[in-house]
Amino acid sequence: MSTTLDTTPSDDLGVPAARRRSAELERSIRERPGRFRALTGDRPTGRLHLGHYFGTLHNRVRLQNLGVDMMVLIADYQVLTDRDVADRLTDHVEDLVLDYLAAGIDPDRATIFTHSAIPALNQLLLPFLSLVSVAELGRNPTVKDEIAHSRQSAVSGLMFTYPVHQAADILFCKAGLVPVGQDQLPHLEVARIIARRFNNRYGGTSAPVFPEPEALLSAAPLLLGTDGAKMSKSRGNAVDLAATADETARLIRGAKTDADRHITYDPVARPEVSSLVLLAALCLDRDPHEVAGEIGGRGAAALKATVTEAVNERFAPIRARRAELAGDRAHVRRVLRDGNERATVIADATLGEVRAAMNSLY
Known part of the structure; x- marks a missing residue:
């Protein structure tokens, strides 16, 4: 052969x-x-x-x-x-x-x-x-x-x-x-x-x-890091599964957004804002357009609060289980x-x- x-x-x-x-x-x-x-x-x-x-x-x-x-x-x-x-x-x-x-x-x-x-x-x-x-x-x-x-x-x-x-x-x-x-x-x-x-x-x-x-x-799904770049372990721009609720809140508060106060889901034109919307939607098992529509004109602070609450609620059982196993x-x-x-x-x-x-x- x-x-x-x-x-x-x-x-x-x-x-x-x-x-x-x-x-x-x-x-x-x-x-x-x-x-x-x-x-x-x-x-x-x-x-x-x-x-x-x-x-x-x-x-x-x-x-x-x-x-x-x-x-x-x-x-x-x-x-x-x-x-x-x-x-x-x-x-x-x-x-x-x-x-x-x-x-x-x-x-x-x-x-x-x-x-x-x-x-x-x-x-x-x-x-x-x-x-x-x-x-x-x-x-x-x-x-x-x-x-x-x-x-x-x-x-x-x-x-x-x-x-x-x-x-x-x-x-x-x-x-x-x-x-x-x-x-x-x-x-x-x-x-x-x-x-x-x-x-x-x-x-x-x-x-x-x-x-x-x-x-x-x-x-x-494409989730960006808090700096707007690809989410990566080495960049320090990601929320770890093991992060505490307070660490999560701090990281999301510092996430990059844009100057437009009205929140929309448009991954091409508004990648940073849309990534945060998508993260909340994934945690809530909802459509990202609906999540963005509910936040509307309340701005980036309201978006970040929504994301923080959704992440912490979704991952609370996983984090509790991880802490137990780590012992x-x-x-x-x-x-x-x-x-x-x-x-x-x-x-x-x-x-x-x-x-x-x-x-x-x-």
């Missing part, structure tokens, strides 16, 4: 096609959720914030509650993609577990695990790297963006190859679903290409070793240990299949 690498991405993960397929997948999930396994996760670089909750956490809990087998990765090795050292890593990992549990991730129905604790997952990186070219990695638009915004003075090998590491994350557990935003489609395409090439090169006439994972595109760090570590053990069993089995397919069992 030829070993020439096909360098043209497939068309089946273009955004319009991915959206159509996501709608089909949602229908299938509702009908037979137990057929699906999903892989999702975060880098442990700080506490999660409201943007994470409405962008990903809420959806993970939804899928879990529908009956999808959820694999939730804490990507501790990938902290090093854009920084020289992983500062306060233990604290950040435990904070992520606390945020997950408080938000509703159930460790009896979801597997929470870390990169560094699963040797077989990381060993898959080696054969997977042989299936992609340097040119393909260099063309990946998300990698280009990450490199442009890197904190490092030089591009590390981990930064350059982390889409392949992400492919190992997805394929080690044979996840068929990956909830992503459309900006992550190029990474998922790398995983699909690697699965396809491995099956073609080593699969022979038997059943394929790896499924080609599919994108479950999220309709994640029992031994439980947090047990959750992680149990998840790592389950993920290790899966990874060892997959690596065994890979080695058998590659005729490297000796």
Whole structure:
């Protein structure tokens, strides 16, 4: 069999096609959720914030509650993609577990695990790297963006190859679903290409070793930070899930708005005001136009008061649960240990299949 690498991405993960397929997948999930396994996760670089909750956490809990087998990765090795050292890593990992549990991730129905604790997952990186070219990695638009915004003075090998590491994350557990935003489609395409090439090169006439994972595109709302820029852990412009009611009020009081006293919902013309309106609407489960209409001419102060009250009311139970869990760090570590053990069993089995397919069992 030829070993020439096909360098043209497939068309089946273009955004319009991915959206159509996501709608089909949602229908299938509702009908037979137990057929699906999903892989999702975060880098442990700080506490999660409201943007994470409405962008990903809420959806993970939804899928879990529908009956999808959820694999939730804490990507501790990938902290090093854009920084020289992983500062306060233990604290950040435990904070992520606390945020997950408080938000509703159930460790009896979801597997929470870390990169560094699963040797077989990381060993898959080696054969997977042989299936992609340097040119393909260099063309990946998300990698280009990450490199442009890197904190490092030089591009590390981990930064350059982390889409392949992400492919190992997805394929080690044979996840068929990956909830992503459309900006992550190029990474998922790398995983699909690697699965396809491995099956073609080593699969022979038997059943394929790896499924080609599919994108479950999220309709994640765009929430800006309090400074009007993208909400980010590193910018200090976000309201953490763990924030107190007083901290929330202080942060929202300082949020950027504009000079127009009449409050409207117009994300294009008034992004900062509209982001605050949207945050209140999400917390209240209401239409943002209605929320804006009720505030009307009462100005930014009334808007911020509405947002503060809505956020604090919506997240009070989550914050109380998180505070309770934070008092029992031994439980947090047990959750992680149990998840790592389950993920290790899966990874060892997959690596065994890979080695058998590659005729490297000796």
